[in-house]
Amino acid sequence: MNVEQVFREERGRLLATLVKRFGDLDLAEEVTSDAIEAALRHWPVDGVPDRPGAWLLTTARRKAVDRLRRDQAYAARLALLQVEVDRADPPATDALPDERLELFFTCAHPALAAEDRGALVLRCLAGFTTPEVARAYLVPVTTMQQRIVRAKKKISQARIPFRVPDPHELPERLPGVLQAVYSIFTEGYAAQRTDLADEAIRLARILRSLMPGEREVTGLLALMLLVHARRDARAELLEDQDRTLWDQDMIAEGSALTELALTGGHGPYGVQAAINALHDQAEDFTSTDWPQIVALYDVLDGLAPSPVVALNRAAAVAMRDGPEAGLALLDELAGEPRLRDYHPFRAARADLLHRLGRSEEAAQAYREAIALAGTESEQDFLRRRLSVVEGRS
Amino acid sequence: MKYMLMIYAASDQQATCTVEDWIAHEKEMRDAGVLVSGHSLADLVTATTVQVGQDGRRTVTDGPFAETREVLGGYEVIDVPDLDAALEWAAKCPGSRDGGAVVVRPIAEF
Known part of the structure; x- marks a missing residue:
């Protein structure tokens, strides 16, 4: 970690402390930058002070007083603050309050x-x-x-x-x-x-x-870890991913956190984490615990219903009960306005049509998905799928 | 810090809150010492608009009439520490229910 990165860590904490003291985000941001700049100038020459946190806080406070002396109109608005700044003692310990x-x-x-x-x-x-x-x-x-x-x-x-x-x-x-x-x-x-x-x-x-006690905070962290664990393989669809590229440490951490997030209750992030934990723990795509995933999507649908949840549930049902069952659910969702321009909906449909051997319709659905896809990498990916369906590769 | 709560009633919806609800709300604000002033406005058909042009001539017109679904029906000015407190009072206002809305705006300080 270089010096700038260390300060990136400290910066949020220092800023929060100063906003608390000054009640003014602009002033706090300005003097946080000033203090960190001063540290970058002085510490390499004079050495890191014994209490770096206290040094940064004291420096930032002094800069705030300077700033308020320069700008009287601003100071008037923050009149009480000035008194507080001058009187405040440096913190007794080095640790900045969080x-x-x-x-x-x-x-x-x-x-x-x-x-x-x-x-x-x-x-x-x-x-x-x-x-x-x-x-x-x-x-x-x-x-x-x-x-x-x-x-x-x-x-x-x-x-x-x-x-x-x-x-x-x-x-x-x-x-x-x-x-x-x-x-x-x-x-x-x-x-x-x-x-x-x-x-x-x-x-x-x-x-x-x-x-630490908020289960959904834990659930969110678990969800992101379990998704991010697949980052090196994510150029492919889940079913085609090289699972040896998945980050096992991250999966282990995410799975443990998921259990914590789902102990004694559950929220939408925890449930999504659980779905991803099942994907991450599966040997391969077909042996994934699809009944359990469908059940979790049912729970999620009860907590935070959305057409996207319904779409993902349909894809899981297709794996549990076969592509016809999934396609029937997708066709029920076809009138949903929020899915009309959502390319993953067309792509999911195309995928099921392809599995059913209805290549013409699958190709048409992929073309629709390509037209709706936002980024070039998404389009490239869908074009590759299309060429498979069209038998060109 | 003073905030104005602008109370918009949905013109197409029958309010379920009663006069008693409004009286209770006003009493709660007075008891908490936050109410600076507040009034409800007479029906929109009684409104008159005045404009003075660059030449100093005065134009008086009937209206305006509701072009939007929601009509300003009253206001309250409250004095509370911060926006969270103001939002809390806005949520307690009977005008925020039944398809109505309360718009919270800080009063400018100079």
Whole structure:
């Protein structure tokens, strides 16, 4: 790990502490960067201080006082803070207090646009720069800059608080935080960026260390590990993957976490983790425990019904009871508006038609899927399937 | 921090909340010491719009009439510590039920 990476780890923690103290995200971000810059300048020359955390916090505070002296209008708004900054004693121990959970809940607040929450989490908690966040979401830097400025403006002007919701609010608020982290993971997958998926897993680990008792936090971490375990083989469909490429350590960790997540209750992430654990533990595609997977999809459908869940359930039923049974379920879903432009739906249909030997129809369904696919790699993949059906390879 | 809760009623839906619900809601806000002011508005057909042009001439028109499904039916201004508290009061407002909606906006501070 190089120095920058060490600071990336510390950055979220320092930022959270400073937001807590200052109640102002902009000021906290600015002085966090200042303090880390100062550390990068001084530590290689003067050596790492005995209490690096305290050093960073004290430096950041001093920078905040400087900044407030420079900008009187800003200081007036934060008048109380100034007193607090001057009076506050340096922390007694080196360990910075961990206030990242508050920051998670602020960044993923439901009053912010869903698409901005993941971006803020990446920026504030993963220590990404704005250009890095822009690259993660495949948007121009200026667009991301505007989105982040707008979101931060809302946090400060509408006074979105920096607090962990009360236990009675958690069922409403925690899914938003989990969704923000999971969106980083799925974004990473869509863009074939394993580093983003790694980052999402790291964030989920932090979250789990902060909320060890929340089963869905554990379930989310388990789910991402069990999906990510197949990363080196994922260019192929699950049935064609070289299972020796799967990451067994990650599967073991994910499976153990899945059991924890499903002890004494269950939520949608835990159930999805269980489905992926069954896939990861199977010797091969056909010997996978399909009855159990169908049963888990039934549970998931009860917890969080969606056409995509129904689609995946149909594919599992096709493996349990044969392609006709799966196709019948898919045909029932054909009128579903949310699946109309969803290329995996066409691809699943094509796949079952192909297995039934209805090649003409299968080829047509693959062509429809190709036309709907968003990325080039998805299109390439579907074209390869099409050429198999057409007997060209 | 002051927030305005703008209460929009769904014009096509019969409200199930009663006058008593509104009275109880107002009392709860007063007892908690958060209510700054609040009123419900008379029917939209009584609304009149005034505009003054660059030449100083005044235009008065009848309306506006509902072009959207939801009509502003009243407002409350509350003074609470942060947005979470404001959202909590908005959720308690009877106007947020029965297809209605409460829009929460911070009052600008200068």
